[in-house]
Amino acid sequence: MIRRITGWFNRHPRATLGALLAGPLGWISIVYLGSLLILLMHAFWSKDSFTGKVEPFNWTLDAFAQIFSNPVYFTIAARTIGIALLVTIAAAAIALPVAYYMARIASPRKRALLLVAVTMPLWASYLVKIYAWRTILQTNGLLGWAISPFGLEGPGLTEIANSWLVLTYLWLPYMILPVYAGLERIPNSLLEASADLGGRGWITFRRVIFPQLIPALAAGSIFTFSLSIGDYIVPDLVSDAKFIGNVIYDNSALGSFPVAAAFSFVPIIVMIGYLLFARRLGAFESL
Amino acid sequence: MKRFKGVTLLAVLALLVAACGGSTSESAAPSGDEKPAGWLEALGAAEGELNLIIWPGYAERGEYEGFNWVDPFEAETGCKVNVTAMTDSNNGVQLLQSGQYDGGSFSGDASVRLMTAGDVAPVNVDLLSNYAAVFSGLKNQAHNSKDGMPYGVPHGRGPNLLMWNTDVVTTAPTSWDAVWDGTAAVNGKISIYDSSIYIADAAIHLMAKRPELGIKNPYQLNEEQFAAAIDLLEKQRDLGVIYWGSYADQVAGFASGDLVIGTTWQFMANVLGGDTTAPKVETVMPAEGSTGWSDTWMMATKAANPNCMYLWMNHMMSAEANGQATVFFGEAATSEAACDYAETIAPGHCELTHASDEAYWESIWYRTTPREDCDDADAATTCKTQDDWVEAWTTLRGN
Amino acid sequence: MVESLLVRAVLRIFTGAVMVFIYLPLVILAVYAFNASPLGGWPPSGFTLDWFGEAAGSPAIRDALANSLTVATISTLLALILGTLAALAMQRYSFFGKNAISFLFVLPIALPGVVTGISLQSSFKLFGIDLGLHTIVIAHATFCVVVAYNNVVARLRRLPRSPEEASADLGADSWMTFRRITLPGMRTALLSGGLLAFALSFDEVIVTLFAAGPGTRTLPIWVFSELQRSYQLPVVNVVALLLVLVSVIPVWVAQRIGGGEITRGGR
Numbered sequence: 001m002i003r004r005i006t007g008w009f010n011r012h013p014r015a016t017l018g019a020l021l022a023g024p025l026g027w028i029s030i031v032y033l034g035s036l037l038i039l040l041m042h043a044f045w046s047k048d049s050f051t052g053k054v055e056p057f058n059w060t061l062d063a064f065a066q067i068f069s070n071p072v073y074f075t076i077a078a079r080t081i082g083i084a085l086l087v088t089i090a091a092a093a094i095a096l097p098v099a100y101y102m103a104r105i106a107s108p109r110k111r112a113l114l115l116v117a118v119t120m121p122l123w124a125s126y127l128v129k130i131y132a133w134r135t136i137l138q139t140n141g142l143l144g145w146a147i148s149p150f151g152l153e154g155p156g157l158t159e160i161a162n163s164w165l166v167l168t169y170l171w172l173p174y175m176i177l178p179v180y181a182g183l184e185r186i187p188n189s190l191l192e193a194s195a196d197l198g199g200r201g202w203i204t205f206r207r208v209i210f211p212q213l214i215p216a217l218a219a220g221s222i223f224t225f226s227l228s229i230g231d232y233i234v235p236d237l238v239s240d241a242k243f244i245g246n247v248i249y250d251n252s253a254l255g256s257f258p259v260a261a262a263f264s265f266v267p268i269i270v271m272i273g274y275l276l277f278a279r280r281l282g283a284f285e286s287l
Numbered sequence: 288m289k290r291f292k293g294v295t296l297l298a299v300l301a302l303l304v305a306a307c308g309g310s311t312s313e314s315a316a317p318s319g320d321e322k323p324a325g326w327l328e329a330l331g332a333a334e335g336e337l338n339l340i341i342w343p344g345y346a347e348r349g350e351y352e353g354f355n356w357v358d359p360f361e362a363e364t365g366c367k368v369n370v371t372a373m374t375d376s377n378n379g380v381q382l383l384q385s386g387q388y389d390g391g392s393f394s395g396d397a398s399v400r401l402m403t404a405g406d407v408a409p410v411n412v413d414l415l416s417n418y419a420a421v422f423s424g425l426k427n428q429a430h431n432s433k434d435g436m437p438y439g440v441p442h443g444r445g446p447n448l449l450m451w452n453t454d455v456v457t458t459a460p461t462s463w464d465a466v467w468d469g470t471a472a473v474n475g476k477i478s479i480y481d482s483s484i485y486i487a488d489a490a491i492h493l494m495a496k497r498p499e500l501g502i503k504n505p506y507q508l509n510e511e512q513f514a515a516a517i518d519l520l521e522k523q524r525d526l527g528v529i530y531w532g533s534y535a536d537q538v539a540g541f542a543s544g545d546l547v548i549g550t551t552w553q554f555m556a557n558v559l560g561g562d563t564t565a566p567k568v569e570t571v572m573p574a575e576g577s578t579g580w581s582d583t584w585m586m587a588t589k590a591a592n593p594n595c596m597y598l599w600m601n602h603m604m605s606a607e608a609n610g611q612a613t614v615f616f617g618e619a620a621t622s623e624a625a626c627d628y629a630e631t632i633a634p635g636h637c638e639l640t641h642a643s644d645e646a647y648w649e650s651i652w653y654r655t656t657p658r659e660d661c662d663d664a665d666a667a668t669t670c671k672t673q674d675d676w677v678e679a680w681t682t683l684r685g686n
Numbered sequence: 687m688v689e690s691l692l693v694r695a696v697l698r699i700f701t702g703a704v705m706v707f708i709y710l711p712l713v714i715l716a717v718y719a720f721n722a723s724p725l726g727g728w729p730p731s732g733f734t735l736d737w738f739g740e741a742a743g744s745p746a747i748r749d750a751l752a753n754s755l756t757v758a759t760i761s762t763l764l765a766l767i768l769g770t771l772a773a774l775a776m777q778r779y780s781f782f783g784k785n786a787i788s789f790l791f792v793l794p795i796a797l798p799g800v801v802t803g804i805s806l807q808s809s810f811k812l813f814g815i816d817l818g819l820h821t822i823v824i825a826h827a828t829f830c831v832v833v834a835y836n837n838v839v840a841r842l843r844r845l846p847r848s849p850e851e852a853s854a855d856l857g858a859d860s861w862m863t864f865r866r867i868t869l870p871g872m873r874t875a876l877l878s879g880g881l882l883a884f885a886l887s888f889d890e891v892i893v894t895l896f897a898a899g900p901g902t903r904t905l906p907i908w909v910f911s912e913l914q915r916s917y918q919l920p921v922v923n924v925v926a927l928l929l930v931l932v933s934v935i936p937v938w939v940a941q942r943i944g945g946g947e948i949t950r951g952g953r
Contacts, residue, residue: 006859017779024772024831025787032794032802032828035809039801042808049674050658051404052380056812066678072685098704101697105689114701116934116941121708123933124715126889127909128926131726131919132711135718138543141728142714156475156545158529172708201693222796230798233892237536240529242685245800252804254377254483254677255384261808264801271796275789284788338900343914350740351917369901372914385807387817387900533914542725558916564723564731 036268043262052255063262073247077266080244083164084228090168091175091224092217099176103183115180118173126170130237133166137238162238167228174227175220178286182216183209215282222278229267323436325408325588327597333364334592337599340382340391342582343372343534344554344616345442352561354615356608364602366595374532375482376654377677383407389590390599392442394580395430396484396506396654400673402433407585409436414597417604420622424645430653431583439585440600443609445618445640446579446651447480447488448570450551452541463492463573465548467523475527478537478549483673483680484654487578488550489516489523491652495575505578505652507661507670517679524683534558541568553617553640579651613640712930719924724917737920747925750908757819757904758887761826762834765883766876768827769834776835777842794829802829803896810897817899825897826890830883837879838872845871881940885933905929 009016046058067073102114121129136142137155144154155162186209194204232245242250244267251260278284322328339346346368349355357368371388373379376397383391383406393401401407412418418440425431425441432438449460455472456465466477479485490505493515500512508516529546531537538558540546542565551570559565584603586596602608604621610628613620619640620626626637641647655662661670671679689697722732741747776788794802806825810817845868853863891906898907909925912918 002861003859006861010860013779017775017781020771020775021787024768024775024791024835027768028790028794028828028831031806031824033790035805036797036801038809038812039805048404049672050656051400051406052377052673053384053404070678070682072682076685094704097697097700101701105694105697112941114705116937117705118708119937119941120930120934121712122885123889123937124712124930125906125909125926127891127906127913128715128922129711131913131922132714132718134539135714135726135728136711138728139545140543145728156529157540158475158527169707169711172704201689222792226796226798230800230892232800236532240684242681245798247681247685248798248800248804250681252800253374253381255381256674256677257804257808260804264804267798267801271798275792275796279789284792336901350915367901371900372911385811385817535914535916535919538916539726539919542723543727562723562725564727565725 039261039264041261042258043265045258047256047258052257054257063256063258066259067262073263076242076247077244079160079241080229081270083160083167083243084225086164087167087171087228088175088221088224090164091172092179092221094168094172095175095179095220096213099179099183102176102180118176122173127233129170130166130234133162133169133238137162137165157238158240160235160239160241163235163241163243166234166238167231168224170234171224171227174223175217178216178220179213182213182286186212215286218278218281218283219286222275222283225274226271229270323409324405325586325590325593327411327414327593330414330597331594333366333594333598335365335367335595336369337366337592337595338369338388339371339599340373340379340388340393341370342392342394345392345582345612346370347612347615351615354611356602356611360599360602360608364595364598366592366598368599375480376484377482380406383587386587386589388587389592389596390584390586392582392584393439394582394654396656398430398439398583398585399656401585402438406588407438408588408590409433409438410440410586410597410600412437412440415440415601415604417601417622420624421604422621422623422643424643424648425581425621428581430581430655431585439583440604441621442582442584442603443613443616443618443621444579444581444648444651444653445553445616446572446577447550448553448556448577449573450478450541450549450556450568450570452544452547453567453569455547459569459571460548461571461574463488463495463575463577466550467492467519469523469526473526473548476545476547477523477526477528478540478546478551479523479528479530480550481530481532481684483676484578485550486513486516486520486676486680487652487654489519491575491578492519504662506655506657507663508657509661509668509670513671513675513679517683520683530684538565541566554615557615557617576650576652578654579648580654613642715923715930716927718920719927721920721923724920726919737924741921741924741928744921746903746908747905750903750905753819753902754888754905757822757826758884760823761830761887762880762883764823764827765830765834766880768831769836769879770838770872770876772831772835773838773842777839791832791835795832799890799892803893806893807896817897817902819902821897821899822894822902822904825893826887829890829893830886833883833886834876834879837875837882841872841875878940881936 009019042054043063044059044061045054045056046060046062047054102111106114134157137157138144139154139156141154190208191204194208199207230245232243232249235241235243235246244263247263248260251257251263346357347354348357360366361368371382373382376394379391379393379397380400382388383401421441425444427435427437431441449463449465451460451465465473466479469477487505490502490508490512493500493512494502494505497515500515502508502512529540531540534552534555537546537549537551538555541559542562544566553570556568556570559568584600586593586600590596603612606624606628609620609622609625610632613625614629614633614636617640619642620629620637626642629636637643657671657673657676659669659672661668717730718726719737720733720735721730722734772791776784810821815821849867850863853867858866889906891910894904894907895910898904909922912922
């Protein structure tokens with residue numbers, strides 16, 4: 001019986017392809033794309049101004065009008081994208097040396113240990129890590145206590161730089177791991193050849209290693225950038241600035257759902273643009 | 288042409304009749320066969336589960352110093368209680384409208400919206416044995432009743448207070464000026480409630496400082512009054528404010544010294560007072576008066592567990608539950624019996640919170656929702672709407 | 687040895703510093719699990735084991751943990767199945783629209799969680815679907831698919847086709863070939879993908895907040911609501927600390943079995 005079915009599938013490769021894809025594609029299309037479309041439709045629906053209830057299929061551009069007429073939304077979007085880029089750059093700057101050490105210098109035992117060490121924090125609760133940072137960054141927190149001999153005070157919980165720091169901290173493993181994998185893939189022979197040809201360390205790095213790492217960096221940056229651009233819990237807890245995620249969350253939690261839906265267009269468009277750019281750099285093969 | 292006129296006239300007359308006919312009923316119970324959605328004629332069997340939206344601290348299970356009025360309820364009724372805490376009233380409205388909850392404890396700026404939208408049901412108080420004992424000043428108010436029918440049962444009421452760290456702010460303030468004008472000692476460490484409803488507090492300050500604006504009701508502001516309030520809030524923000532959304536953040540801030548003065552509920556002062564490592568704090572009701580809240584347990588029209596909800600509402604009016612809950616939160620109890628119970632765990636509690644002192648509550652502006660028609664008899668006035676408030680607050684916080 | 691001694695030393699020190707940076711908050715987390723005062727100020731005020739006792743006796747924590755394990759297990763299984771099917775399709779065939787589909791699979795994880803969360807919530811509401819464990823599983827499986835997919839695709843790319851061809855030559859039908867040849871070859875990818883998907887689902891909070899009903903709390907939701915109550919910070923730290931300690935085991939095991947592949951081709 002099984003033979004007859006599998007035999008039939010063998011003779012009809014396109015049917016096999018269809019059967020394989022039907023499940024995952026169907027799921028993603030219906031559950032994810034479908035719900036995303038429903039959300040985006042909400043952006044064009046009106047809502048009762050007193051009760052806050054959405055009136056489905058009552059088409060209007062009110063939500064967009066509100067967003068475009070108030071410059072704060074642009075400020076928030078620019079601020080978020082800026083921080084997300086800074087986080088990506090910082091994560092890459094930290095990840096490169098660490099991954100290089102892990103991949104090329106550390107002994108196999110150390111390498112295994114470091115891999116576990118870098119992966120472990122992913123298992124610690126995201127929320128608890130942020131609260132630990134609050135303890136560090138409060139005016140009289142750990143950091144404040146450590147630098148008080150120099151007459152300085154802790155940053156307190158209103159600095160936007162806190163968000164940059166904590167976001168970089170949270171997403172660092174997501175940048176280290178792909179870069180490590182990318183470095184591991186570079187054959188030793190390539191580096192020896194470069195050295196033989198007279199390329200000293202920095203030149204080898206710049207001309208040989210770095211170009212090979214671009215897909216890995218792009219892959220890691222997808223996570224650091226996207227996770228930063230949508231986050232609303234970190235800016236809420238360690239700074240007083242509002243990010244794109246806060247606008248979306250606040251509006252959805254407080255009854256202005258069409259505005260939340262309309263503003264969602266911003267991160268969606270930005271991320272799709274970023275993904276297309278990253279794909280060109282080869283990120284999808286290094287994910 | 289003539290025919291159209293006639294039809295139009297008839298239509299207008301019909302509308303008038305319908306409009307007039309609806310407002311004559313004054314009885315507490317619905318008359319005739321037409322029962323409103325969610326109305327319970329009699330108590331049935333408990334369903335075994337209850338999903339509530341609460342203010343944090345309104346459903347305690349004994350994690351804090353033995354205050355527990357949820358476990359006894361579950362044991363007695365078999366209704367397992369699941370709670371979700373709301374961040375502010377706007378959030379509470381959203382949660383209830385999601386359809387996943389049986390009810391919740393709502394302040395006036397949520398309850399009116401929910402009643403208008405039909406999201407909460409009128410309550411058959413004949414089924415609730417503890418209702419009769421509740422203070423009359425809490426019954427049939429604008430925030431918990433509509434068309435003469437009660438829409439919920441009171442949980443407690445309280446004012447928004449000014450709190451300060453006594454080590455840093457050495458002279459006890461008596462006015463809200465302390466958070467509006469700022470001083471070198473407090474700038475950068477001011478704690479303000481992170482919700483659009485706080486605009487009303489700015490209005491209260493303006494009522495005292497700029498009477499020429501003519502603000503009669505801090506929740507109903509016209510264009511000019513609203514602009515002045517926002518301006519004031521921006522100045523305050525520039526002094527260096529840390530806004531609190533969850534009370535735990537405010538408590539942590541005062542404990543660590545990041546905050547030294549701000550607006551609060553008695554509850555947070557109690558929590559800080561109960562911890563020996565925290566700095567000493569004091570609270571006061573400033574001379575200008577304050578905003579306040581009167582919270583009501585309301586049932587969703589589409590509640591999945593209405594019987595459990597009724598049992599809960601009755602439970603929360605009982606002497607032990609209400610006594611414990613109001614002492615815990617630092618708010619005023621809802622009945623004499625609850626006050627008597629409260630005396631046994633916190634002597635002087637009802638005196639301190641003015642539980643039966645109706646005159647005190649005259650100076651408190653209970654939370655309510657801003658309305659376009661200004662909620663007054665004058666048809667000519669227009670005020671900023673709830674939407675305007677939320678948007679203005681988003682702008683204030685976003686910049 | 688291509689790098690100079692100086693470079694090696696500098697990199698070693700830098701890595702050490704980064705490890706301190708990475709573990710500092712985790713150390714704080716551990717310290718505050720023993721802190722006498724529940725309010726989280728610095729420095730810690732005293733030592734106590736009370737919070738461990740409280741955590742052990744809490745039915746809320748047990749329920750939340752059970753929910754999290756259930757959701758993570760089911761979501762991981764679903765993600766593995768769907769991800770493997772997709773990987774087989776994308777790796778073994780070429781067809782029109784391949785690029786678009788691989789793009790599509792990345793979206794659930796690339797678009798912000800808050801957007802995914804409110805989309806799912808508004809859709810569930812529109813279709814009158816009650817929120818509960820099942821809706822959480824739906825949400826988690828959706829963004830975990832790409833994790834499984836990436837791992838399996840990377841592995842399939844390196845898997846030689848010759849054993850499969852040999853199997854077919856010897857008369858095995860495709861299902862037997864898949865079960866006996868391909869599947870074992872993918873084992874490490876399934877393990878690493880599954881582990882990562884499990885970790886993702888277990889710690890996910892943003893999307894889960896929107897997809898969970900009032901009575902269904904996963905551990906992250908329990909953490910989120912308890913952190914909003916002043917005096918619960920230490921108990922939460924206790925739970926977080928225990929989770930970190932317990933998770934060393936699967937991470938180490940995966941590392942041994944996968945031999946470094948755990949980190950390749952996935953988050």
